[in-house]
Amino acid sequence: MKKRKIEVVVISDVHLGTYGCHADELVAYLNSIQPKKLILNGDIIDIWQFTKRYFPLSHMKVLRTIISMASKGTEVFYITGNHDEILRKFSGTSMGNLYVLDQLTLTLDEKKAWFFHGDIFDASIKNAKWLAKLGGYGYDFLIVMNKWINWCLNKLGKERYSLSKKIKNSVKSALKHISNFEKSAVDIAIENDYDYVVCGHIHQPKKEIIITKKGRCTYLNSGDWVENLTALEYSFKRWKIYRYSQDKLLPFFVDEELKGMDINELVASITTKKEREKESENKKEGKAPLNKGFF
Structure with a gap:
């Protein structure tokens, strides 16, 4: 299978070594791309919850795939997070x-991008690490329970359900925490003249242009590979949120050859395609072929 060529790929919050990690899906995604730069934006290995009892082969395959990509020319940047601090x-x-x-x-194309995990904005981690670790175990238990619920729903032919998303969306303090996180990241980015600020940590994939009195910045979050199975991709001067559940292995761009075309060539190729389609329709209807004139 031909791999998609991408300038920058960002993944975060994989949490290798936990039951909630979707390692097989991540390996499938990594094997489908050929990025110039791969940015691992924190919490790739969950050292907080690491035990010798649980680190399956599929989790090891993720690490092997990343190392293989680096050996073949991809620049791999491992940015540390709180779970792999x-x-x-x-x-x-x-x-x-x-x-x-x-x-x-x-x-990136004359625009400054700032990448960091984001745990620096989390007061619970800075002030009470034991509480944050306890919350991590509780989250992992919730994910395991959610897997069992989704297995039952799948057997009944119903859609998957996310307990943690439901809780986050229904608890005002969680929503406020996310909002404060995003605001803090953007405010600091604008003060330092960054065009993009790229985070992970809160497991909420997002792409949003935020304008304040002090300036403008694009906030990006790569989400996670526990619930959302998302990544960020940058090519052709634009960012895209890749969603495994929706995109699967669809190409980032329609045709690689289009990248090198100028506007006239692009218009000509589209026009020619339309003429071929029109001619095909005329043949089916028994009409005379299009008159293309003499040269």
Whole structure:
């Protein structure tokens, strides 16, 4: 299968080593793309909940796939998060095309992009880490229970249901936390003249242009591979939220050849295609072929 060529791909909150991780789906996605840069924006390995009892082969395949991509020329940037914060002691380390960082700044088509996980804005992590870890175990239990519920729903021919999403959307404090997180990220990005701010952490995929009195910035969140199964893709000067449940392995762009065309070539190709379709319709209806004139 021909792999899709993408300039930048961002994934976060994979939580390898937990029961909620969708490792097989992530391997399928990674095997379908050929990015120039792969940004792992935190919580890829869940070291908080890591045990020797649970780290299946599918989770190991994710790591092998990422290393294989780096060996074949993809620049891989591992940005540390709160669940893999132990790796922060290695920040600034590089091994071939693999880099370990706490944050990353890139220039994409003359626009500045700022990448970081986002746990710095989470007061529960900064002030009471034990409470955050307890919440992590509770979330993992909720995901396991949700898997059983969805298995039953699938057998009954009904749609999947997300308990955690329902809880988040119904609890005002959770919604306020997400709103405050996004506002803090955007305010700091605008103050530092960033055009894009790209986060993870809150498991809420999003793409939104936010305008304040101080300026304008595009807020992006890569979501997660526990519930949403989402990533961010950047190509042809635009960002897209990739959703595994909807996009599967659909191409990012209709035709790679279109990238090199100027506007006249593009119009000509579309016009020619329309003429062929019209001629085909005329043949079916028994009409004379189109008069293309003499040259």
